[in-house]
Amino acid sequence: MDTPESSLTSHPFLEGLTPRHLSIIGECASRVNFKAGQFLFREQEEAAKFYLINHGQVAVEIFRSRRGPITIQTLGEGQALGWLWFDKPYHWHYDARAVQLTRATALDVKSLMHICEQDHELGYALMKRYGQMLAVQFRVITMQMADMYG
Amino acid sequence: MLNPATEPMLPRPFRVLKVGRETADTFTLTLEAAGGGQGFSFAPGQFNMLYAFGIGESPISISGNPERPETLVHTIRAVGAVTRTICGLKKGEILGGRGPFGAPWPMAAAAGQDVLVIAGGLGLAPLRPAVYHLLSHRQDYGNLELIYGARTPEDLLYYKELEGWRGRFDFRVHVTVDAARGEWRGSVGVVPHIIPRARFDPVNTVALVCGPGVMMRFTVQELLAHGLKPENIYVSMERNMKCGLGLCGHCQLGPFFVCKDGPVFRYDQLQDWFLAREV
Numbered sequence: 001m002d003t004p005e006s007s008l009t010s011h012p013f014l015e016g017l018t019p020r021h022l023s024i025i026g027e028c029a030s031r032v033n034f035k036a037g038q039f040l041f042r043e044q045e046e047a048a049k050f051y052l053i054n055h056g057q058v059a060v061e062i063f064r065s066r067r068g069p070i071t072i073q074t075l076g077e078g079q080a081l082g083w084l085w086f087d088k089p090y091h092w093h094y095d096a097r098a099v100q101l102t103r104a105t106a107l108d109v110k111s112l113m114h115i116c117e118q119d120h121e122l123g124y125a126l127m128k129r130y131g132q133m134l135a136v137q138f139r140v141i142t143m144q145m146a147d148m149y150g
Numbered sequence: 151m152l153n154p155a156t157e158p159m160l161p162r163p164f165r166v167l168k169v170g171r172e173t174a175d176t177f178t179l180t181l182e183a184a185g186g187g188q189g190f191s192f193a194p195g196q197f198n199m200l201y202a203f204g205i206g207e208s209p210i211s212i213s214g215n216p217e218r219p220e221t222l223v224h225t226i227r228a229v230g231a232v233t234r235t236i237c238g239l240k241k242g243e244i245l246g247g248r249g250p251f252g253a254p255w256p257m258a259a260a261a262g263q264d265v266l267v268i269a270g271g272l273g274l275a276p277l278r279p280a281v282y283h284l285l286s287h288r289q290d291y292g293n294l295e296l297i298y299g300a301r302t303p304e305d306l307l308y309y310k311e312l313e314g315w316r317g318r319f320d321f322r323v324h325v326t327v328d329a330a331r332g333e334w335r336g337s338v339g340v341v342p343h344i345i346p347r348a349r350f351d352p353v354n355t356v357a358l359v360c361g362p363g364v365m366m367r368f369t370v371q372e373l374l375a376h377g378l379k380p381e382n383i384y385v386s387m388e389r390n391m392k393c394g395l396g397l398c399g400h401c402q403l404g405p406f407f408v409c410k411d412g413p414v415f416r417y418d419q420l421q422d423w424f425l426a427r428e429v
Contacts, residue, residue: 068331069331071330071338073338074337074338099335139368140343144328144329148363148365149305149328
């Protein structure tokens with residue numbers, strides 16, 4: 001059956017977590033679908049969700065007046081979106097829009113932070129994954145800033 | 151095309167048959183021998199020294215199909231006096247050329263393996279002959295994947311051809327750009343970040359990598375992290391090549407002359423110099 005728990009089990013971000021921890025995370029998870037062109041979130045909105053993408057593609061955009069939206073990254077199946085949920089004031093700094101029909105698991109950030117405080121073992125397991133994701137993001141952005149094709 | 155063994159420093163005249171614009175500053179020239187004669191045999195990855203008469207010479211990778219030797223194809227970015235002059239040539243005009251020079255991509259050694267072709271920016275030009283070879287000998291290779299990155303969608307080379315390759319069932323093509331506006335529906339991100347999406351057996355895969363130095367450095371790191379053996383990674387190096395024969399020393403890289411020992415190197419043979427600065 002296609003439940004939030006089943007999509008959590010198969011997502012690379014949560015690979016290696018125990019069934020108990022997956023079950024706890026499942027309590028703050030919901031399945032969400034976005035049509036092509038639909039925004040997952042927009043700049044300045046509260047960063048209330050952390051998305052695990054199961055299918056499709058999402059463009060992360062920065063809007064610049066006169067130039068319109070500029071896509072700075074795309075994320076697809078098996079990737080995670082939302083690296084600001086530990087950065088006060090928990091507002092998005094950019095837009096995220098589905099490039100094609102996208103299915104994702106949305107994790108409620110407040111609930112997730114709460115369970116991390118309650119269960120430090122789970123909290124550490126999530127932080128390790130979150131840290132790795134940030135490291136990858138940092139590497140990618142560094143390479144983009146280097147303008148290596150210049 | 152020429153006979154470097156007997157007249158290696160003597161440019162021969164070539165007539166421009168066609169000039170096609172790839173991007174704002176990059177052009178593809180199709181040439182034929184001005185005096186007629188035999189076709190231009192070359193191996194994928196080799197280069198020619200192209201001569202703008204009265205201006206100077208520049209090393210340019212051959213980007214045509216090695217199995218269609220009747221014409222010679224070069225993709226050139228107009229960045230200096232020589233390349234700007236060559237890119238400004240019109241149909242029927244003449245330029246000089248000598249070659250082919252250098253060590254090619256290991257097409258025979260890659261037979262029976264999965265092949266990852268990884269290009270950044272203008273780096274697709276020297277890899278295009280390898281792609282032609284792989285596709286025309288498709289049965290000799292395992293899974294084939296092309297990962298190609300550029301700064302923006304407007305900077306992508308061979309756009310129509312990429313679309314054609316993408317339509318094949320036996321060749322997976324991943325195209326990514328650093329940033330995009332408008333209607334771009336493809337991937338945005340850097341080349342090394344795309345590697346995990348490719349399907350390959352790391353133990354039986356050969357990677358052919360060409361692009362800017364920074365891109366190649368991070369790409370090789372990612373390939374090694376995914377289990378590729380250093381001896382199965384090949385990189386094409388760019389240096390200030392002048393003679394093309396390993397005589398003048400302009401293109402020296404440690405113990406190698408890039409024009410003669412390269413431009414294609416097996417990574418395990420080059421790795422001590424690959425990351426070295428100021429050499």
